[in-house]
Amino acid sequence: MSLPAKQEGEKNLSLAEDTRLFITFWLGGFLFALPVEEVVEINRSLDITPVPQAPTYVSGIINLRGQILTAIDLAQRIGLERENEAHHNVIIGRDGEPLSLLVEQIGDVLEIPLSDIEDPPDVIEGLDIQFVKNVSRLPDRLLVILDVQKLLAI
């Protein structure tokens, strides 16, 4: 499934209150989010070929329509204990080398007012705070917005 590119997203925002669209997904009991414009596409389970000697947070490589992408075990990457198998691919990296982040479950697309987006706290129990860009307090839980640049960096 392809997602709307940046321009569209921004156009919508300018109409109403200043908001931002986020793709959300579940991993290790957390609800994570990435800005819509940062996500290239979302895929259900793809075959992963392990690459020996690779860093531990790398699950292997996947075949995305002929392009070979690196699949990142997101839980490992951000220091999270994962409970279930992570089979869904959230593909990021619009310009440059795309990466696939493996997550447990895809959530809804959320539109969040800019005013509700906060700086992260100093510590979030159970995950590496350096990958967290912002948080947003939803009625029932905390939405953790990840830092795409950090994820794309090695």
Next chain:
Amino acid sequence: MSFEEDVLKDFITEAKENLERLDEEFVELEQRPEDRELLSSIFRTIHTIKGTAGFFGFKTLEAIAHFAEDILSKLRDGLVVADEETIDMLLKSVDYIKAIIASLEETGKEPVDETYLDFLVDLRNFADKIAKRAEGGGGEEKPQAEEKASESSGGETKASSEEKASEAAEGEKAPEEKKAEEKKEEKPEATQEKAAEKPAEKAPEKAAEKAPKPADKPAKKDDKGAPQVHLTETHVRVDVKLLDQLMNLAGELVLSRNRLVQIASRINDSELQNATQSLSLVTTELQEKIMKTRMQPIGNVFNKFPRIVRDLARATGKKVNLRIEGADTELDRSIIEAIKDPLTHLVRNAIDHGIEDPDERVQREKPPVGTLVLRAYHEGGQVVIEIEDDGRGIDVNKVKQRAIERGLITPAEAEAMSDREALALIFKPGFSTAEKVTNISGRGVGMDVVKTNVEKLGGSIDIQTVLGAGTTVRLKIPLTLAIIPALVVTCEGQRYAIPQVSLRELVGLSAETRKNIHQIGDSEFFRLRGEMVPLVRLSKVLGVEAEPKENESLVILNCGAMHFGLVVDEIWDSEEIVVKPLGKHFKDISIFAGATIMGDGRMALILDVVGISRKVGLKIEDVDRAKEEMGLENKLAEEEQQFILLFNVSPEEQFAIPLALVARLDKISADKLEFVGGKEIIQYRGRSIPIIRLENYLPIQPLPEQDEYHLLVFREGENEVALMVSRIVDSIQTQVRLDERLYKMEGVLGSAIIKDRTTLFLDVYKIIEMQDPYFFVKIVPQEERPYKVLLAEDSPFFRQMIANYLESAGYEVDTATDGEEAWEKLQHGNYDVLITDIEMPRLTGIELAKRVRADARLANLPIMALTSLASDEDRRRGLEAGIDEYQVKLERSQVLEALANLLSRKYAQAA
């Protein structure tokens, strides 16, 4: 396509682009007639066209561009202002140039047409007018007559027209011919005919001839106007990224096609099958075409070198003549990019270190101008690039000395080193042979970097040098990085691809072959035909858990000068794979060269053979040590495998001959046999061939009567003879352990047990000679006494056979069963020539040759090596050890011819 055609194509493409731009610029110029920048740009474009036209010898084009440039230079320098008339003229020039370019593209020749020459005259007159205007300012409306007069003289004195002067001189005869010429005007066909005879040479001459024409012509011609030619684009510039994407998609299409073909074959519907088949064909073709878009002639890199070489030669005070061969050899674009730097380095090296100063060269009786050859050609799916100089060569001793100074090796190691190993030192990091580090070659980038870069491309590098005579560096590079043939293997359930270029051979590891695995220290080695090959377990390299397995396989891989064996679980298939790069997260993993998508849509990692050998730290020294430690075991003579043909004459007796000796196998029916003039013959392919019945020469059971017989046809030059047998049993590859004692008779080499039966090995040469003593052409150099040959060969089978054919050719033969025995015999006996096998227990042929060469008394003994298979690599090793000739054992006639040549060469020299 030749290099020149290629350049012409480039020129046309470029010219067309520039001309399009010129149109716009001229239009702009009319708005801003004094815009210097604009004028300069136009001037440059025309100038380029003029230069290139001159290079190709397109005289008309060059002349038009020349005069247009003349006019432009006046405009640019502000001497005259561009008025409408001037710009008109210039635009017309551009139109003519376009027309010529169009014709060049179509026919490769300039058009032969009066109008071009007429225009040229107009243009020239106009250029002169402009020139005068520039000089005198004003007096432009000079009478025609005066202009005409100044034409011939003025044209010559003008510096900028100097090149035209010679042409004008050629046309000196013009005045006399003028009348005739004028008459011809009335019959233009005649002139055209004349021009058509020699269009190229004629054009300028005619231009000059016509130049001094009275000016009544221009008026007439102005009406004609410039030819309106629209240049069609035949070349498009395409973003390389787009090509890569196309390549990628084509790869995907191939995979989808493969899947579809599989499905179609299951469903078994003829309509579907037809459709898939045509899809299949189109896909293949599409892929090939897209591959082609990535291919570029290596000339794209080579053509940078004339300049580099010239500059370097000047900087170093040397004289170098560069020769480029095979510039049209095509290579993948990405490889062309990648070899640019290594090549530049090697060329610099050749000039800086290789080619001597002119004085030094003269002293050494070489021509003062050195020759540097850049050569490219295809060989076995690879591109070979050679950089060859006729300079001083590499002094191996200096290399060793330098390596010792640099602490790369110890003096003891240097002592033990072969020349080849010593040359390999050049590729070690931190090595530079130049007496002084110059700013040309010694820039901190060594040959090690060159080697690494070449190996990264899946290529190899190799140096051959003859001291005082020159050096050749040879790069072998795959044609393309994008699609490569690869062997697919498995390890712990995952598939891996090994590029075929690195592959040497495959060995199944059974209980039997496992005996050849030896543990030395921490390392394992596999003994492969007497050679110790280090073993690497893929599971260990990958760091995956491995369960012990019954059946594994061994892949012997080439890695530069050495090879190693990779133990894998299973060997699958060989297939063409599309190489895809791995992401940045894997950049520190040197053991993978990329990944590929297999036919089933799943992926396989591509192993990087060089990376693996680096990772496990394989060193040639380890192999040498292993060889030493294994030295004792080597005594068990390892006999070479050979293909033999088994056959019966009578069903009870089995015979064997080496398959390689047989020219053809065939069947004939009994009624084809004829008995003519005391000889049994058959008609075979329009010729009569004599038949040999073995029972006539050997005490064996006779050939039973049959309706059909098998023929083993042997050939020597024009002569053919056939052995008639009842049945071909088999052809097998085996190690022959020949027993020579049991059967001692003419025509039999010995016996061995093959397939549970005692089998007689026949000496085919002997038997044929018994039948026809003149069958074999005798090639023995004239001598009063026969030459005495020492033959060192460990396999009794070959020893006998070679000795026999040497003897029957008139040599006196003494034999030795290995190198050591040969060495002893050489100490005592007097021999004219040594013929030796390479792989022998105790002392190999190479070592024997080295020993012989090191011995003062034997140093000049001619040595010929015989092997079962002579690769270039072996040949080179042999030549370095001092072996004069290299031949394949079973090629009897070639061996004899080469031997005779060798002897006459050697002894004619001595005499």
